[in-house]
Each structure stands twice: as structure tokens, then as C-alpha cells.
Amino acid sequence: MPGKTNGSPLPVNGRSIRIPQKAFEQVRLQGRVAMCNASRWQPIKEALQNRDAAMTRNEGACLCGAIRYATLAMPNRVTVCHCRFCQKATGSAYMVEPIFDADTFVVLAGSPKTFDQVSAGSGKLVHVHFCPDCGTKLWLSFERFPNVVGVYAGTFDEPCWFPIDPATSKHIFLGAARSDTVVPAGLPTFFEHATTNDGAAQEATVFETCHQIR
Numbered sequence: 001m002p003g004k005t006n007g008s009p010l011p012v013n014g015r016s017i018r019i020p021q022k023a024f025e026q027v028r029l030q031g032r033v034a035m036c037n038a039s040r041w042q043p044i045k046e047a048l049q050n051r052d053a054a055m056t057r058n059e060g061a062c063l064c065g066a067i068r069y070a071t072l073a074m075p076n077r078v079t080v081c082h083c084r085f086c087q088k089a090t091g092s093a094y095m096v097e098p099i100f101d102a103d104t105f106v107v108l109a110g111s112p113k114t115f116d117q118v119s120a121g122s123g124k125l126v127h128v129h130f131c132p133d134c135g136t137k138l139w140l141s142f143e144r145f146p147n148v149v150g151v152y153a154g155t156f157d158e159p160c161w162f163p164i165d166p167a168t169s170k171h172i173f174l175g176a177a178r179s180d181t182v183v184p185a186g187l188p189t190f191f192e193h194a195t196t197n198d199g200a201a202q203e204a205t206v207f208e209t210c211h212q213i214r
């Protein structure tokens with residue numbers, strides 16, 4: 001966010017950031033935008049860059065607030081997983097898991113503990129990072145995929161900030177899904193994993209209307 005500024009706000013994700021007043025005055029005094037040179041646009045350019053950064057920087061925390069993190073980019077993809085591991089690890093019906101490049105994930109405060117679970121499918125370790133004080137699980141990292149982090153979406157301060165759309169998202173392990181779970185129409189779904197352990201792609205099922213698990 002820009003520092004000491006008091007100019008006009010730009011809306012960002014429901015919040016606002018401020019363009020330096022001086023930059024607007026420079027533009028106004030100039031009269032014509034075409035007369036503004038690059039240096040006069042610099043504050044606005046920086047503010048817009050900050051706005052873009054603000055749109056992709058999102059923070060989250062555990063229940064007690066001791067552990068805070070930030071993601072600095074859009075997720076590469078979003079997996080909604082209904083497997084038994086995710087049911088146990090969330091204590092709920094499924095996990096909404098946006099996947100980020102590990103270098104765009106930052107721990108801001110606190111020291112999570114880690115529980116290591118051997119993946120039933122791959123035999124590799126899945127690391128569950130949780131708060132030792134309040135027990136909230138915040139993110140996963142993977143022996144098999146060391147360059148990515150999967151976040152427990154419910155821990156974001158604004159959990160709906162990223163879309164779940166057909167181009168980047170899928171529901172997996174419908175074969176283990178809790179009965180009465182409703183799967184949305186139009187999204188790729190898979191009975192188990194989307195790919196086998198040797199990397200072969202599985203065929204997706206896309207429901208034309210909302211699908212209720214029986």
C-alpha cells in the first residue's frame with residue numbers, strides 16, 4: 001500500500017487504496033494528459049501496481065490468530081477434495097484447496113506444527129501444517145510436489161477471494177464423498193484422482209445440473 005497519501009481512493013477487492021493527491025494535482029494542473037511526462041505519472045503508476053499487488057495478496061490466519069500467512073498470487077488451480085483424508089483433516093465433508101507456487105506463499109507470524117501423513121495413493125508424505133495452540137489446520141505441503149502449497153481455503157480472511165471455475169478447478173474423490181453432498185454443475189469431477197500415480201489423465205465427468213451424491 002502507498003505510504004502517507006491522502007488522494008482519491010481506488011476500490012480494491014471491496015477495500016480501497018489511495019492515489020497520492022499530488023499526482024492528481026499534477027495531472028489537473030497540466031490540463032492535458034498528453035502533456036504529462038513519465039515522472040508525473042510515476043506516483044499513479046506505482047499506486048496502480050500496488051493495487052494489482054493488493055488484488056493478488058491475500059492473508060489468512062488460524063482461529064487464535066497466532067499464525068498468519070499471505071499468498072502473493074492467484075492459485076494455480078483449485079481442488080475440491082472429498083477423500084477420507086480431507087474429511088478427517090477438515091473435520092468436514094470436503095476440503096477446498098487452492099494450490100499456490102511455494103514461492104508465493106509466506107508465513108507472516110507464528111510457528112506451525114507439522115503432522116506427516118503417508119499418502120495412501122503415492123506412499124509419499126503429506127505435511128499438514130497446523131496451529132499448536134488452537135488446532136486450526138492452515139496449509140499442506142507435499143514430499144511429492146515440493147514446489148507447491150495447498151491452503152485450507154476457510155482460513156483466508158476473505159475465503160471467497162479466488163474463483164472456483166471450470167478452467168482451473170475440479171472436484172475429486174466423489175467416490176468417497178459424503179452422501180447428500182451437492183456437486184455443482186459445469187465443473188470437472190473425478191471418482192478418485194484426476195491423474196493416476198504414473199501421471200495418466202483420468203476422464204472427467206461434468207454434470208449438466210447440480211448432482212447430489214447418493
Ligand SMILES: [Zn+2]
Nearest residue numbers: 062064131134
Ligand atoms: Zn491458532
Ligand SMILES: [Zn+2]
Nearest residue numbers: 081082083086
Ligand atoms: Zn483429499
